[in-house]
Amino acid sequence: MLTILTVLSLVWIPGQAESPDPQVAALAEEIASKGWIAFSARGEGDTWDVFLCRPDGTGLRNLTATREFEEAAPRFSPDGSKLLFRRMEKGEVIDHDKWGFQGRLMVANADGSNAKPLGEDGALPWASWSTDGGRIACLTVKGIEIHNLATLERVRQMPRNGIYQQLFWSPDGRWFCGVANHQGELWTVVRMNATNGEVNPVREYQNCTPDWCPDSNYMILSSRPAGQPANDGYGYTQLWLVSGDGAEQRLVYGEDGYHIYGGCVSPDARYVLFTKTRGDGGESEKGGGPIGVMRMADAPNIGGESPDLRKVHPDANTAPVLYIGQGWEPHWTYAEIGSAP
């Protein structure tokens, strides 16, 4: 019988350390020991599991390895000692937009041990870590709720002011970001002041899946700019870096023919993770897509020939991207975890 790792290795290309591209190989060597990446991928039995690997793709471990559940969307606590993720019944299709509402919230040690459910199915939606890891912010129809993680007591509630999914708490605790209805438009990433609830958009038109940079001043998000001729006028989703006030906006990565999702900046902000898929949305309904890592200093970076994108961004780089395997919604910690192989 094939083992879990054997199955995944059929689609996993750890490290590309032996890549024929010396620049990619150099990138792999540069990041190999920089902490761990947690991500979701299909494991044995084709159910989704939470995996861990080194940033170069080596040291692959299945942290959940459950055939009776689908487990996905891991998020390290700020100190890297714990993981939050969601566990769904086997066969439940993970919705690329609404996964934060699905299944039960789970908390575990960062090595996957001692996994415990928190609340019932559908409870504690979009749980996001506080700065000290002692609380979680959740998004409900009634508003943003802050819960004590140990007791699940709700300690605060505030209006959500249009935010309807993908809520994330900034590392410094001062802000929330999320996807909101704003000025009559859906798919608008906003920043919300965590004290007074004031909201500002950070980018207009068709953007989503935001995540914070470590300094809490910038966000990484996916954006599908209007006016793209490709894909019958629908265009392709790209990865963008935006300031919290929306004043600064910069392409990080794009590639004609692919939609870029799952943006996650490394704890020192020097690198960024993403996934790329042919279909829009990140393809959590299928198996996700290749997980890529690049240097933030190489942004704006365009992959492939991408003639349409290069016309719009003629000064963009063609910089190395290390692909570490197939998955969805990766997250990065620089903490050391358990006994690494």
Place this chain on the structure above:
Amino acid sequence: MSWSLRFLACVCCAAPFLYLGCGEQPDPGLDDQVTTRGRIEVTAELLEIPGEFPPNKLYDYAYVLKYRVLEVHRGDPGADILYIGHYNPLKPRQAVVDKRVKDIGGNLRRYRAGDCHRMALEVPIDDFYMGGIINEYHAETDAPVYWAVWTNRVVR
């Protein structure tokens, strides 16, 4: 009277009945759900559909439509013109329920400007629905957006 004249007379007498039999019967859009759900119940005319309903291939959403109230059955809508959000309007109301939005429905199959709907409503929409909302009227009014809980077709 000749046979042809008799035949013509019969046809003339039957014509009104034939017309009524083929045309739609008035329907007030009543059922147990529309009269009990939500806090407000109105019969209203859909004035326009301001844009195209996006396909549901990638995402779900509510679409705000503009109505003129014709009759108030329950509650106080507070205005003659209502802006009402309908979930995934491309889907018939009988098939619109999903894992995220459960307590809605009706017998309406499609939305057409000029049609009348009997609706059970809640307000404001954000207290009852959390998801994407397309609101083409956002710039022209800050009137509250209602949430369509139950939507039935009315034939007047």
